[in-house]
Amino acid sequence: MTHTPLKALVTGALGFIGTPLCRRLLERGDTVTMLDLPPKAPSDLIGHSSASYHSLDLTRESDWERVIRGHDVVFHLAANTENRPGMAGRLADYEHTVGATVRLLYALGDKEPTTFVLTSSQLVYGGRAGRAREADPVHPQTTFAAGKVAAEAFLCAYANATHISAVACRLANVIGPGIRRGVVADLVHRLREDPDKLQVLGNGQQRRSYVHVDDCVAALLVAAATAQPGFGILNVSNTDTLTAAEVASVVAAASPGLAPAIEYSGGSAWQGDATALHPDASKLAALGWKPQHTSREAVSSTAQSLFGGSTVQGATT
Structure with a gap:
């Protein structure tokens, strides 16, 4: 099936998941706007003919319109990634997960994009949720999980107000080269x-459950391609x-x-x-996703x- 090139915005673009996601988007012919803090190491993505990199701190107020407007799809990966209490700072989840999401949504306004994919976490269910399904109640036990729940809630409100297609992908343990x-x-x-x-x-x-980063990228692309108007949730977990x-x-x-x-x-x-946590990913599987590892x-x-x-x-x- 022929892919129609998209204009994609990726936050956290030079991170562990963002880098292979951007690379895959570029490989299939999309144009990619990459937002992230200054890279800690050189990246071959910077300078790519179909990519533009912008060093932006999403926790700070700024005039982002010139950078973030005009995209078909947003992949919002930027957030606190440390889930162990006290390891990332007392306000990391509030500032980097919730605050960055709210500021990004506010800056996007009510016209664009048509699709928004947020990376959330399996930990929103609590640590003993077993085979949790998307409709199960959330029970965050850490500030990391609480920040993900709050980010999801703001995205849900934004989708309801703007009528875009938005989906939160609740990721299991994503691993792979470079982690x-x-x-x-x-x-x-x-x-x-x-x-x-x-x-x-x-x-x-x-x-x-452990998901290879390449399988995670594939899941995010499926989520974007199949997102329906309004707000949805998909578990991204291995079999x-x-x-x-x-x-x-x-x-x-x-x-x-x-x-x-x-x-x-x-x-x-x-x-x-x-x-004891193994989220049920049958909903994502029904959309065509199948982990290769x-x-x-x-x-x-x-x-x-x-x-x-x-x-x-x-x-x-």
């Missing part, structure tokens, strides 16, 4: 520090799950020449940690990419 935080990155970092021992926070029984103990075993197996002893700190990993494959390939195929200090090959 810098989260359980897989943390475990790889610990093995680099101590190749003989791998400590897992909690009791190892926390169960979650399977892994316990934290299984994740540790997969990471250890992916390490170059290591056979670490796996230990557990016991109890909960941290307050508000998800212990299982949770185990996503964890393994992520760990291998983070190790870089190199020998960890202290390991034998």
